[in-house]
Amino acid sequence: MGTAIEILRVRHTLVTIAQEGRERILEEIATLGYDKIICGELLLPEKYPSRNLKRCPGCVGQPPIPGIVRREDTNPRKGYIPVGFVSWFSSKMGRLRIPSFVHSDEIESIWYPDSAFTKALSIHKSSLRQTPAMRAVAKLLELRGAIPAAVGLWGTAALEVQTGYPYTHGRSDLDILFSMNQPAGRTELHSCLAIVQALEKEFAIRVDAEVTLSSGYGISLKEFLREGATVLGKGPYDVILMQKEEVFTSLRQKS
Secondary structure: OOOHHHHHOOOOOEEEEOHHHHHHHHHHHHHOOOOHHHHHHHHOOOOOOOOOOOOOOOOOOOOOOOEEEOOOOOOOOOOEEEEEEEEEEEEOOEEEEEEEEEEHHHEEEEEOHHHHHHHHHHOOHHHOOOOHHHHHHHHHHHHHHHOOEEEEEEHHHHHHHHHOOOOOOOOOOEEEEEEEOOOOOHHHHHHHHHHHHHHHHHHOOOEEEEEEOOOOOEEEHHHHOOOOOEEEEEOOOOEEEEEHHHHHHHHHOOO
16 A cells, blocks of 8 residues: 555545645745635635635535645655645636645545545436536436446536536536446447447537556546557656557456
């Protein structure tokens, strides 16, 4: 088993952070020029409550937004995990995105992509917002028995499911993660691709589907099944070029 930091560095992981940690982060980013009131509404609603926030049906209160575990290539901080925060609202400049760091001692809970999908299962279909992305999530839940993989959510759909905040809109993509039931081959991968394409057609959205590998890297399902000998693998610490045949061999082997 790896260290706490290594375990947390699973791609697309969301973490909730204790108030003391969020207070530290808010002070740090305020010194970098971020608006303290706006960021406070996101990170520290206990002290900076939002007056105009509408949440999904059945949601209670105004919890702080979670941090998204990210890769830090240029200025890593020893003993800390790089995280990012993303607002549910947008301006002309797009969503507010805040890079920061959290210490493992400041983390209260961890949400991997599969936990977002599991939580979506517990939400009544009528309580999911009727954006194309969330309607596609509801359909994906119906189709889960035909999928030869464990399914995870990440991106705005995961943030919306986990927080109740209105992260998705009419043009949002749907980001999903497939962890294949090994051994898996081309047939199983094409089954996943067929479901992705069906969702894109029915809801007129783009579905970004990744396949997670036992090595910790993630690859684009669409790119993997296109012509070519290599595929880009994105890991918690780097991005590498992978040979497709080696990936196929790995997927065909039992875990």
